[in-house]
Amino acid sequence: MRRQFIAGNWKMNTNRAAAVALAEGIAKAAASVANVDLAVCPPCCYLEAVGKALAGSKVGLGAQNMYHEKEGAFTGELSAGMLVDMGCKYVILGHSERRHILGETDAAINKKVHAALAAGLTPIVCVGELLAEREAGKTLGVIQCQFAGSLAGLASERMAKVVIAYEPVWAIGTGKVATPQQAEEVHLALRKILAEHYDASVAEGVVIQYGGSVKPENAAELLGQPNIDGALVGGASLKVDQFLGIIAGAKENR
């Protein structure tokens, strides 16, 4: 049975005090949340402080990126082992801002996915089309290609541990949310791709989040779709009440 999973991507926002206050607010409110998995992904420099604020709560800690090598001369990078050491359970990989602003390729993301899983992290692997690709009718082809590239070479047991986030690039931080029908169409397609590459049990088990301008006002309808298993939330995860409003829109899963 898939559970809903709501994760906040704080991106390059907050400072130490604000990050700790946000984490404390979410941790406190999460005490009364049942049947929904929760995580926050602060900037890496605040992982430790936020981890302390979350200690003993139901909210998991996640990072926003990592490098695939274990150690060595890779200035500025962090390894999966370092994230585990800091208390991380999750890591976002292949976010569209990393793909499109920082030039990350599917091949690079794929190496990171393997390294994250080997270290015991749950990767949240983002896929999603640009507006021009959607308008050209290429959405499902783009998703198929990103899936094949970013998630290549995973055995079933490993794939079963991956979280996929469908994030149409045109909906991220723009206030333009995909309609529940547009999102559900892609989530269903992803599940079919999983069934083709693996089997029905893997396809039914993998959690697929939606991301892109999720707010308390649109969360329930999006999360009510049969193949949408949660949300990766950017802007609205920076305010406790908004993040809670989205969590309230998550239902007990099928």
Ligand code: PEP
């Ligand atoms: C994101 O950062 O993954 C995201 C979906 O951002 P926003 O919710 O602000 O669109």
